[in-house]
Amino acid sequence: MPVGDWQFWVVTACAAGAVVLMVNALRRKRRRCRPVRLTVGGEPVSRK
């Protein structure tokens, strides 16, 4: 690994940032799925 090259550290930081961005995007997607789900008598509609 070219640890003496400063450019290596810049691109590595960008790639690490990309990993964080992707994890956050996936977590946000999971949270957004929930809100407007209806139940009937406490049971999901699909099970009726």
Place this chain on the structure above:
Amino acid sequence: MTNVRAVQAADAPPAIRRVAIVGNPNVGKTTLFNRISGLRHKTANFPGTTQEARIAQVSVARAAATDDWDDESRTLEIIDLPGAYSLELDVPESAVCRDLLRGGSAPAGHEARAPEAVCVVVDATNLARGLLLVAEVLRLGRPVVLAVNMIDIARRRGLRIDSDGLADRLGCEVVCVCGRTGEGVDRLLRVLASPAVASPSVVPGEQARAWAGVVADACTEGVPRHDTMTERIDRVVTHPVWGLLIFAVVMGALFWTVFKLATYPMDWIDLAFTSLAEGVRGLLPPGAIEDFLASGVVSGVGATVIFLPQICILFFLISLLEDSGYLARAALLMDRVMRPFGLPGHAFVPLLSSHACALPGIIACRSIPDRRERLAAILVAPFMSCTARIPVYVLLTSLLFRQSASLAALAFAGCYMLGMAAGLFSAWVARRTILRGSSRPMAIELPTYKLPGLRSALLTTWDRGLVFLRKAGTVILAISMILWWLSSYPQSDPPPAAVELRQQALVHPERAAELTSEASRIEARHGAANSFAGMIGRGVQPAFEPLGYDWKLTIGVLTSFAAREVFVSTMAVIVSGDEELQGESLVETVGAGKRDDGRPIFTTATSWSLLIYYVLAMQCLPTLAVTARESGGVKWAFVQLGWMQGLAYGCAAIAYWSLRAAGVA
């Protein structure tokens, strides 16, 4: 007006008034909801488009002259419910409406309470049928406001609705509106902000049908002009033979148009990104940052954004077809086709929605009344080619038929056909093994043909385009950056062959350019093969060896589990190390990629094998999660995953080895 009193006089209303919108399917509830809320939820001229409740808050300012309330403004929480023919049927959409109107349920995160007002939407051209539901809602004793929608179409047909007479007979406020143009919507909002309670004694339960007919006749003036145009068109498009032929022609024309029209903007986008990558290389000194920006960021994102025109054109045309009313006829035709495979015609809409994305398609399966049929439809929905597959289809069909756009379009449409055929076959297998049971006959209301709304089609296109670009700017950008890093490090020493070529270049200056270029190619291939991506790809590659994939294609397939379209950007990033290809178009760059032994990555046999694999494979984790939720068990998600992967692997291997045996390399 009789039997009406203001609700706020009786009990103190909550700060935010809840209003539920109910009505028969396809009377324009969501169009009205979108108009009121300023939102852009999907609407279509098709029964059952809405499958989940939607909520929006709107603020209604007081108009001193007309409103009998004191606040400066009132906030309404409006809930758009799925269409239901009755509140008393044993189907999910009726149960959802019934429970919410009685205060038994509420969307997650909201207090469960009965709405302060119910807005019943009816079709002005079919008042009698809508009044049956009005009768049921009135019996609940909640404040009701009747919105007589599509008043513009009624007028065109020579009908006039006597809204005052209707209000007197029902004992509730009646407002004539047009959700499409916005006519009457302001008045409807003011009435909803201060609803009135109707007398519950107005409607006799057991004689509701006769009552609805009498009221509708009394309150509708004018002789309706018979819609002979719809009948004449239907005689042809729902014909058992001509109908299917027209369906095939319409679908063929749709895909051909998508392919042909998109060529020009795709070329412009490709040129823009290629120039941008070259500009970055020219601007920055050679090094890791220059290569990261040019090959990782610009090439990676550009490889996906290039497919934006096709996605936009496809959604625009499908939206026009939906809005015209043709797709309901297509569902009727498809019932005859799907029934022998154990799927009802009700499954057509969910399966069609799955061509945009499997997630709404699987959710739309709630409209299928029979549990076994519903489960079968859920299991096969991901076989329908979603938009995430489009970039992969376009790339591979373009590589297979570089000289002929027509053949490429045919292969592109063939991918959709193969997905549908696999879905029908899988449903047939499921209904004869794990989901045995009888089928219910299908009943569907055929809406009137109408001129498709350009605004609605453009909004749908705009929304889908934005979703695609957002994905390209986040997940795909992130994956491209990570992949560039994985395929660039650790750096390895140049192989002896490359060193020797460079030494020869010094000795033979007249051939220096050619020798240096060859040395660079060898170094790039050697570096990629020994990178982290190369190590991972080579570790998993034996599993994909029977399909003809090398480690680079294996990496492409593996990254597709994050998002299918990432395959294209992955290949663009992985093959971009080859200096000879820089400056070429995306298809040329990816198509000219070489394996470690110098053979092309995309042979005819490999391209067909890949195409079939991408049509049939389950590569979407969110889809599995929704399948588990909607089917009521994780086991169905595993059944779906196992079956689809097995089928994809088997069919791709058969295609690869058959083509090789036939001498197609």
